[in-house]
Amino acid sequence: MSTRGTPPCPPARRATFPTSGNCGATSPGAASPPHTGKAPPLLTLLGWVAWRQGDTVTASHAFAEALDIYPGYTMAKLLLDGIRNECDPARLLAMYRAAAAEFAASRPDLDTL
Structure with a gap:
């Protein structure tokens, strides 16, 4: 194959990804994976499901990664503190549900489908 007449390849550049909100890279211009700011809620959900299934090791790691x-x-x-204090996740869930119901009852202006 002849390379005559073909322009040279541009020099390689370091890839940078956009950061989101306060959860972005530690220094301006530093590369961080895309969607890093969405990871804490997903890791927390993973940790909650693991904890409810009795897997406190996976749950602790997921909560720590989110933090x-x-x-x-x-x-x-809060959930990591619950594991460290050996709380029962079912009891914790009952407390959250009771607090949510109390809040909803105090705000009749909210649509509670």
Whole structure:
């Protein structure tokens, strides 16, 4: 094959990904995987499901990863504290449901489909 007349390839550049919200890269211009800001809620959900199934090791890792990405993610912190304090996840769920019902009852203006 002849390479005559073909332009040279552009120089390779380092890929950068957009960051989202407060959960982005630690320094401007640093590369971070796309959608990193969406990881804490998904990791927290994974951790919750694992905990409900009795897998506290996986749950602890998922909550800790969520907090590594976004240290201010309160739900992951609360659930990780629940595991560390050996709470029963079923009892914790009952408390959350009771608090949600109390809140909904105090706000008749909310649509509670």
